[in-house]
Amino acid sequence: MSDSDIIATHTADAGAPPAEDRVHDKEDRLRREFVREVFDAVADGDDERARGLVAELHPADIADLIELAPGDERADLIEALAGIVDAEVFAELNEHVREDVIDEMEPQQVADLAAQLDTDDAVALIEDLEEDDQRAVLRAMEPDDRAAVEEALTFGEETAGRLMQRDLIAVPEHWNVGQVIDYLRSTEELATDFWEIFVVSPDHHPVGTCKLSTVLRSPRSMQVGDIMLKKQTLIPIDMDQEEVALKFQKYGLISAAVIDPVGRLVGMVTVDDIVHIIQEEAGEDALLLSGAGEGDINEPIGETYKSRVRWLAANLLTALVAATIISFFEESIERMAVLAALMPIVAGVGGNAGTQTLAVTVRAIATNQLTGTNHWRTVWREIRVALMNGLTIAVLIGVGVTVVLGSTPLGAVIAAAMLTNIVVAGLAGVLVPLGLERAGADPAVASSVFVTMITDSLGFLMFLGLATAAGLAG
């Protein structure tokens, strides 16, 4: 390897200054000009040029490239890059784009792709196919691969059973380090990377783990049982992937053993599969809180419509409740239309205060920070914050209305309504998600409809009610 090779490798991979990297921008996204160049080459039928451009890219970048192509140009792009778009690229593809592409392929082609992947990626490849297509692909697979995938498919979606790889290194504890190293050298290379070896009892129960660095540092004569870590985090095969991800994060795991219901080692989960899940699950909350469903820009438009319109319809209902409350005060409004101009302020800022508390609470619940032990303390904390916020905003709007509209009673009424609404918003923002969680529901999904309904209705009721009671619209 010459020096110039080395430098070329650095430039391509190092996130070097943008001027030198014509493929990626500063934030590691594919540059628009580069993408255009590839698409143009494909459109011109110059496959050779397109292949030359992408030949050196990482599979994750080729997957990005396919996602960036307009839906109707993807098939041509993939055809032009035949051989370059391999199983790894498919494993990296966004699931909706992958589904689109795979729908157009023959079962045998899909089976060939799946055969080159780890079990978990192979399962991801075919799990969303229609039942008939899935059967056809499975029939076209080798018996061994097929059995592994079929078994993985028997586990619930988003469980450890779907995530795990069956390929792993397990050794008995009476082996010595030399035997382990000889065994590793003699076995075929695994489909997957491994970072720890698992130590098992004769009936294949995990009894410890050895980091590869420990194996490397230990003399050949040392027994595995003497150098292994006995404490390990075991993942039950039916554990939800979100829980698996939290365990990896909490305990700083690189890989973990998956056990079946009787405690036998049946697979392992590695951290590279987990980082995607952490990202998805953490990002999901923002989408769920705003009712955007899965919120993937590659999702088929019909599905996006369905998930969003349902949410809007639910909000329409809560808005109707608020409208009904307002209608009780039509007489006051007719006499004093400025009430109509001011009332959305009370409802709107209250809604914002509720959403703030809601976002914090949902996040704290999702990260296991908010538990049975500290929930009352957290509620009390939110009440104090809400009081401080409420007083500040109430003074601002109260003084503003008094000065601008020249009515102290009206200023007092809007200040009182605002304070009440912000405090109630804070309470609702923490109690609604805690209540939903206790009831076994996902607090991110339904909380905000309830909280908005409360802040809207109460905002209008308090403001119009107080104004009417104070005889302002008399």
Added chain:
Amino acid sequence: MSDSDIIATHTADAGAPPAEDRVHDKEDRLRREFVREVFDAVADGDDERARGLVAELHPADIADLIELAPGDERADLIEALAGIVDAEVFAELNEHVREDVIDEMEPQQVADLAAQLDTDDAVALIEDLEEDDQRAVLRAMEPDDRAAVEEALTFGEETAGRLMQRDLIAVPEHWNVGQVIDYLRSTEELATDFWEIFVVSPDHHPVGTCKLSTVLRSPRSMQVGDIMLKKQTLIPIDMDQEEVALKFQKYGLISAAVIDPVGRLVGMVTVDDIVHIIQEEAGEDALLLSGAGEGDINEPIGETYKSRVRWLAANLLTALVAATIISFFEESIERMAVLAALMPIVAGVGGNAGTQTLAVTVRAIATNQLTGTNHWRTVWREIRVALMNGLTIAVLIGVGVTVVLGSTPLGAVIAAAMLTNIVVAGLAGVLVPLGLERAGADPAVASSVFVTMITDSLGFLMFLGLATAAGLAG
């Protein structure tokens, strides 16, 4: 190790059925009863009992326990658990709680803790101290540790320089596998885990990496230069941690070399530090979108107040804009107060539609899915979804108003206003964050104030304007 030991280990660590684990619940949170038991023991002065209860816990669990203690009981808890609450526990503590605890400690105590940690964790421990306290702690440290920490502190917050560890294994490419193994056996154990070794040129530029599994599988006579992977992802020392995290995720990295401005290997980042960042950065969007600031339930209440009230004040201003628009139509409202009852529906549902699009767009930008190549396609996608949503909701509310209030013109007006508002909300929800991003601002921070202002103002304007123009309130 007897069989019963093995089973005990499993039960403690395996996330076994809840009935068998008295420490953790199903979701791996500390059980309330267990936490109470520890707190009670400390309150009774029975330190022995408290220590017995937590002795077997993972440092991350002990950190959780300290976070769960009310602020005024934390000092007693930590004192009772002296020796058990070690540097690892401090590294796992929530930053606000850690700051509180460390503020009460002597500089020498903090220096002793820092000495036991990797550079990155030591930096995290003292980076938020007041300048005077920080200097005192640094003075109390050993010269070597002090130099490493001081140098890390010269890099910007949230950059690779702060994240990286200086401890790593780097070997020249002419070494053979046997030399590497002998070197590993002869060196002292590193403070940190390592999963790959880095191969460097004579002037310490990284030229490749070797996974430990590759080293283990290769014969002793093989040259490192022949088995190393030449493609590697290099992290510039000033790279933002969010970019580092995206690289780890995109390329499935376990560790990566950090290089200084002239390209020399100066440290490494490992995936266990990255999973926390992925979580934080992904979860941050929900908090930023709702104006909840950092949104940590452990944050000092004064800071929480400041970040939230600023946002509410900004929303108060946008609400005043909407109120001003309504006030133009006071005459119409006086003549037909039902307009006041209906107008929040148009504004509110429009606001929800805008928030949905906003959440999806912000997420897609943050994950590098939405780039210069596909933004127009995404805008067009959102317009179509908005049209479908708008038509559905417009028909629902239009028909509803016509039937319930018996006025077809009013039904038509609210339907038209609703359709317009939802379509504009969709447009604003995608264009505002894209515009802010292009302007170099964080789209998650300010987008929602703008979008809400647009949907509120336009909702009122369209509905009241159309109703007035149609002579409904004539």
